[in-house]
Amino acid sequence: MEAIVESARRKGSVLVVGLDPDLSRFPTELLRSPRESGEESVLPGVVREFCLGILEATAPFAAAVKLQSACFELLGAEGVGVYSDVIREAERAGLPTIADVKRGDIDASASAYAGAHLSRFGARCVTVNPYMGADAVKPFLDEARRLERGGGTFTLVATSNPSSVAFQEATAPPMYEVAARLVADLGQKSGDYTDSGAVVGVTRPAVGARVRELLPEAVFLAPGFGAQGGGAAAVRPLLDRRGGGVIVNSSRAILYAHEGDPGADYREAAASAAKRSRDELREIGAGF
Numbered sequence: 013m014e015a016i017v018e019s020a021r022r023k024g025s026v027l028v029v030g031l032d033p034d035l036s037r038f039p040t041e042l043l044r045s046p047r048e049s050g051e052e053s054v055l056p057g058v059v060r061e062f063c064l065g066i067l068e069a070t071a072p073f074a075a076a077v078k079l080q081s082a083c084f085e086l087l088g089a090e091g092v093g094v095y096s097d098v099i100r101e102a103e104r105a106g107l108p109t110i111a112d113v114k115r116g117d118i119d120a121s122a123s124a125y126a127g128a129h130l131s132r133f134g135a136r137c138v139t140v141n142p143y144m145g146a147d148a149v150k151p152f153l154d155e156a157r158r159l160e161r162g163g164g165t166f167t168l169v170a171t172s173n174p175s176s177v178a179f180q181e182a183t184a185p186p187m188y189e190v191a192a193r194l195v196a197d198l199g200q201k202s203g204d205y206t207d208s209g210a211v212v213g214v215t216r217p218a219v220g221a222r223v224r225e226l227l228p229e230a231v232f233l234a235p236g237f238g239a240q241g242g243g244a245a246a247v248r249p250l251l252d253r254r255g256g257g258v259i260v261n262s263s264r265a266i267l268y269a270h271e272g273d274p275g276a277d278y279r280e281a282a283a284s285a286a287k288r289s290r291d292e293l294r295e296i297g298a299g300f
């Protein structure tokens with residue numbers, strides 16, 4: 013976690029660029045050759061080129077990058093190779109990575125997931141599903157602590173999707189409060205924040221404010237900004253007393269910004285969208 017906080021301070025940005033590659037939305041110039049040759053096998057290479065192009069273009073405006081593993085797994089074994097390469101390249105470029113895998117399982121299996129994503133693939137942080145309880149989350153924190161790379165976890169607490177309310181607010185106390193308490197119980201302070209962070213979508217600001225009361229020292233990974241309709245104003249209730257504690261993910265609104273301007277280079281369009289998002293978040297005072 014410390015690595016992300018340090019990066020956010022250095023860059024003056026709380027933006028996380030989300031890498032959710034979707035071939036159907038790639039710029040035509042990248043897809044022309046594989047389509048013409050009709051070779052499926054070249055597609056992972058195209059995804060690598062796209063992601064590295066986005067990384068280079070948006071790095072000046074980003075605190076971290078989040079890789080949505082599903083988008084890489086969809087391409088099979090070679091896609092997983094690209095996932096691994098992109099994590100390595102981002103870390104090499106000084107951008108801490110978040111492996112968005114939303115895993116959680118009995119401790120032996122969770123340990124294997126943690127070893128895979130934090131050690132083998134080398135991501136700094138990982139998203140974790142707390143439904144199976146503390147022993148499904150703890151192995152990820154144990155692995156992050158063992159590696160001593162300033163990493164940690166982002167546990168799903170209040171997610172951004174439409175059905176989340178019906179599930180996470182159906183009980184008393186609501187599931188998001190139970191999850192928030194688990195995040196607090198497992199955290200260890202490293203710098204100003206704990207290594208146990210929370211996923212709190214920007215689409216539910218009142219819930220976000222309540223989670224902040226429960227977790228004054230946790231970093232929130234806040235998705236739902238951009239393509240899911242959340243704006244910078246919706247981030248404000250999630251901030252801690254100092255205006256910090258939140259990193260904001262935006263994936264499709266940055267990756268596919270070129271769609272709004274057919275003549276534009278996808279990297280330039282992504283850089284402009286990332287800069288705009290960074291500046292909007294600065295304007296509401298979000299920063300570490």
Ligand SMILES: O=C(O)c1cc(=O)[nH]c(=O)n1[C@@H]1O[C@H](COP(=O)(O)O)[C@@H](O)[C@H]1O
Nearest residue numbers: 080139171172211213235239240262263264
């Ligand atoms: O854990 C996540 O990152 C996540 C949690 C959540 O509550 N909502 C959510 O959208 N996400 C992820 O955040 C990204 C959002 O993408 P965009 O809507 O395109 O910005 C996707 O990779 C989602 O899987």
